Every structure is written in structure tokens, then in C-alpha cells.
Amino acid sequence: MKTTLIIQCSLSAATGLLLAGCATYPDQATTRQMAEKMVFEAFDASPAHMKRLEQDRSQQICSKVGDAKLSQEEAAEVVKLARASIQYPASGQLSGDWKAGDRLAHDGAGDRIRNGKTENRKENGALCQNCHALAPGEINVGNVGTPLTGYGKQRGNSEAIVKYTYEKIYNAWVYFPCSNMPRLGATGHLTPEQVTHMVAYLLDPQSPINK
Amino acid sequence: MKKLRGITMGLVSALCLAMATSAMAQGNDLSVGRKMLMEDNPGELWIDQGKALFLQKRGPKNASLEQCDFGMGPGKLEGAAVRLPRYFADTNRVEDLESRLLTCMTQLQGFDRAQLIKQAISAPASRGSDIEALALYVTSRSNGMKVNVSLGHQKEYDMYKAGEYLFYRRSGQTDFGCVQCHGEPDKRIRLQDLVHMTSKAGAQEVAATWPAYRGAHYVVRTMQWRLNDCVWQMRLPDLKYATDYSIALTTYLNRQGNDAVMQVPGFKR
Numbered sequence: 001m002k003t004t005l006i007i008q009c010s011l012s013a014a015t016g017l018l019l020a021g022c023a024t025y026p027d028q029a030t031t032r033q034m035a036e037k038m039v040f041e042a043f044d045a046s047p048a049h050m051k052r053l054e055q056d057r058s059q060q061i062c063s064k065v066g067d068a069k070l071s072q073e074e075a076a077e078v079v080k081l082a083r084a085s086i087q088y089p090a091s092g093q094l095s096g097d098w099k100a101g102d103r104l105a106h107d108g109a110g111d112r113i114r115n116g117k118t119e120n121r122k123e124n125g126a127l128c129q130n131c132h133a134l135a136p137g138e139i140n141v142g143n144v145g146t147p148l149t150g151y152g153k154q155r156g157n158s159e160a161i162v163k164y165t166y167e168k169i170y171n172a173w174v175y176f177p178c179s180n181m182p183r184l185g186a187t188g189h190l191t192p193e194q195v196t197h198m199v200a201y202l203l204d205p206q207s208p209i210n211k
Numbered sequence: 212m213k214k215l216r217g218i219t220m221g222l223v224s225a226l227c228l229a230m231a232t233s234a235m236a237q238g239n240d241l242s243v244g245r246k247m248l249m250e251d252n253p254g255e256l257w258i259d260q261g262k263a264l265f266l267q268k269r270g271p272k273n274a275s276l277e278q279c280d281f282g283m284g285p286g287k288l289e290g291a292a293v294r295l296p297r298y299f300a301d302t303n304r305v306e307d308l309e310s311r312l313l314t315c316m317t318q319l320q321g322f323d324r325a326q327l328i329k330q331a332i333s334a335p336a337s338r339g340s341d342i343e344a345l346a347l348y349v350t351s352r353s354n355g356m357k358v359n360v361s362l363g364h365q366k367e368y369d370m371y372k373a374g375e376y377l378f379y380r381r382s383g384q385t386d387f388g389c390v391q392c393h394g395e396p397d398k399r400i401r402l403q404d405l406v407h408m409t410s411k412a413g414a415q416e417v418a419a420t421w422p423a424y425r426g427a428h429y430v431v432r433t434m435q436w437r438l439n440d441c442v443w444q445m446r447l448p449d450l451k452y453a454t455d456y457s458i459a460l461t462t463y464l465n466r467q468g469n470d471a472v473m474q475v476p477g478f479k480r
Contacts, residue, residue: 023368035373035380035459042456045448052383052447059381063388066375108401111384113448127385130400142400144392180391187384189446 049113057081062178070178078177085171085186089193094166095157096193101201102208104194105129111189124189126198127182135208145181152203152210165199254347254424254476257339257431261348264341270320279315281308281349288352293473296462298364305370307461308346309435310453316342328452332436335428343431347422353473358418360466367462370455374463377456378408387445389460403480408464418468420477431476434461 026034039053055063058081061074070078088094107125111118128134133147155161167174170185170192184190190198201207265276281291282299296307302314309331316322333340362368381388392400393408407413421434438457439450450457 023362023365026369026372031369031372031376034369035376038373038377038455038459039380039382042451042454043448044451049448055380055382059386062386063379063381065379111446112443113446114443116449140401142398144395144398144400144405182385182387187386189384 045113045116049116049118058173058178058183062173064178075177078173082171082173082177082183082186085183086167086174087170087185087192088166089196094162094196095200095203096196098197098200098204098207100194101126101197101199104190104197105134105201123191123194126184126190126194128198131180136211148202148209150210152205152207155203157203157205162199162203165202166195169195169198252424252476252478253429254422254431254478257344257347257422257424257476258351260339261344261346261351264345265348270316270322272319272321274319274321276312276315276319276345278319279311281311288349290353290356292350292353293356293358294360296367296370296458296465297361298366305364305366305455305458305462307434307453307458308349309342309433310458312342312345312349313453331452332433332439333430335430337430339430343422343433343436346433347431347476350422350473350475354475356473358415358465358469358471358473360418360462360469362466370459370462371466373455374459374461377460378463383446385446389441408467411467414464414467415471416468418465419471419473420475420479422475423477423479425479427480432479 040050043050043053045052058078061070061078064070104123104126105128108127108130109119110121110124113119128148129138129141131142131144133141133143133149136149155165164175169190171183172179172181173183173186182189185192185195202209204210268275278285280286280299280301281288282294282297283289283291292308295311296305298305299311299314306314313324313327316327317324327342330340331342333343360367362371378389381391390409392398392405393413396407396410396413398405398407406416408417421437422431424430425432435452435457438460439452442448442450
């Protein structure tokens, strides 16, 4: 079952060191097989919750180990899948209510599982505050993502910007394949309706983020 | 003891308040308050509790843990924790500290494994669990020594490579793997600093500071708890205690953190 690519002890043996045992590198496919088995044995969950552990094609591509780089073909596939994932709200209106967006931007909860139970909430938070600087002067904000302060002020709110912003939030991998940004709409964390509120929060001149 | 802990909690709360106030005054530099807290770490109280539990004859077999082999021979604790996780011939698997404690508490003392696991992670502001205290005591006996995780056995190597793979594995509705939050320097989730685990110094911080006193919970927490809480935020289901998944991640991180000087209990916000 185990294919050996590199023998770890060969170098040591060559330099004259004595080793009691020699461990060998498992190849990538073997490591993957072992680790994937560990994932599905490690969680105590209903079949519906276990589904969260399954990777879709894009997640598989975007889980490069260490310094391994995304190939051009892989990046193109991720972009294509992302493009195909985007759904627009039934209303066709891509910009919603900035006040609802403001509230959601500062909400980091929703859909977490404890003791087999999913958080009991009306809707998921949009998680923005965890990683992005938001309105000017807000201190309790993360810096994993780029600052969004003044986002609309810098870009205006043309139809093209509204569409870009909607798509970027719905599935960031259309524009930045495999970036750290969750595909909030595509994975179902946010509804298309909620994404429109986030768009308004970012672009509306009245929104605190543009003050 | 109880009273002492009550006083400590009061102190910690007061310090937290002072920390928050000073943070407002000085922008968001929380490091001063954090350093103040570390100098008088309430987690120290759990070391004695762990030692007493270790030496006490307990369980259906009325035995102490003095015959437990953490890899250096029965009862030999000095330098044991800095070499974990490692392969154990008697169970034929790689075990981290907490799974090794489970092995000894079931085999030597006769405790029920399922029951131990059920109680392993304590409620916040509680007395803490037996395993939390024991894990801290055993690790504290390696304080001042260098982390030295060897990958000499094939199963250790496999575990390390699996851990590395899992660190980068993205899944769930947040598309998160570990690396999304822990792959770059000087990052924060809101105001919480994130350890840069793909750097040597960051991995060393992980390897050398668990178990740790968690200020917000008023108890000592272990690495198993830390991973459990991470996957909760990632929107994954409940992580079972002491599975290969967490042992693999711990093997990967601790190995990356080799040569760190063990200093427990750590102090976390």
C-alpha cells in the first residue's frame, strides 16, 4: 500500500550515522489518503453535518500544502467554477439596505456546531469585522483581510462596481482564486439577499464605512 | 484553595478591565496588560492539583499513575512532554500527551475511556478536569527543556505529514483551513492576535505554551481544547477528543516548534 519516494535515512547512512530505524516519506497520494481518513473519523456528527467536511473541487485545488503554487490551469478551473456558482437575488437588485449590512458586518456568529446542535439564529452573520477594518475609528476589527474603510468613497457606486462587489462577496474566487476570503454566497453562508445588504453597506454614501 | 482561586479570579477580572482601559488609551496595544498577567499566572495552581492526582491511588484498580510510561520509562516525567507526540509500542500508535493520559488512566487505573473523554474538557470557571490538571503537571516537569519531537518511527513520520496536509486542508462554508488564519505574521481576528504558525517562532510558541491558563475561562486549557475551539469557529462539527486528526496536527506543529524552551502553563487571553 505504501509507495516510498525518498528514504529519509539514506543521507544519514551516507554520512556514517547509525540509526535504529529509518522512516520513509509517504508519497503525496498516501499522505492524502491517510489524512482524509483521519478527517472522517475525527468528528462526531449527523450525516448532514459530516457533509461539511467534504471538500468540493475548488477547495481541493485551493488546499495546496506549504509553498506549493497554484498552476495556471488550476487557477482557471477555480475561476470557472466560481463564475458558475454565482446566483443573483430574485429581485435583480444587487444593492440592498446598508443598515442591515452594517449589522451583519459586525456579526461573527451563525451555523457553528456545539454538541451536535447548530446555533439557533434567524440568519448567519457576515463575519466581516473578524478580518477587515470597517468604519473609520472602529478599534475591534481584524486585519487578516484588506481594510474596507472608505471602500465606496474610493470606487463610487456605478453599476459595474455594484456588480463587481456583489460577485466578490458572493464568491471571491471569481477574481482571486483560492484567496483566504470565504466564498460567502457560494458556500451558502449568506443568502443572495444578505449579500445585497453587504454591497449597500460597502457602497452607499450614507454608510458609516464611507464617512 | 477555593478561596485562593476566588481571589485570583477577582484579580484577573480587575486586570482584564485595567487591560481594556489601557488598550483604549494606547490605541490597541494589548501587550502590556498581557505581560502583566503572565507574571502571575493563575494556572500555576493547577500544577499541584495535577501532581496530587498523579500520585493518588485512584480508579477501579486503585492505582496511581506512577507506572505510566510517557516515553522515557515508567514514571519518568522529566523531558517526557517535550518529546510528544511520539510512537508507543504498547498501543502501536502515535499518542499525544492527552491520549497517553487516557491510555494510562484506562489501563493502569481502570477508568472508563468514554467517561474520561466526556469530562476531559471542563466547563469555564470550574475546578477544571482531572486530565487538564494532569496534562499541565506532566508538561511542567519538562519546563526549561527544549521541545524535541523526533520522527524516527514510520508512524511518527506519517502522522507529521498528515498533520501538515490537514493544516492546509480547506473545507466547510468558511473555506477555512488552519493556514487561512495562521499563515501570515502580525494578523488579528478582531483584537485577538493570531499565532503565525508557518514561522519557526510561531510554531515554537505553540509547542512551548500548552497547557495554558485561559483568562476568559478561568481554567487551564489543553491543546485538544484549542483545536476543538478552532474547528468550532471554522463551522466544522464536534471534534472528538484525542483522535488521529488532532494528534497529527499537534505532531506537525510541535515538530515545527522543535528547540522551543517549554514553559507552562502558558497564558492565553
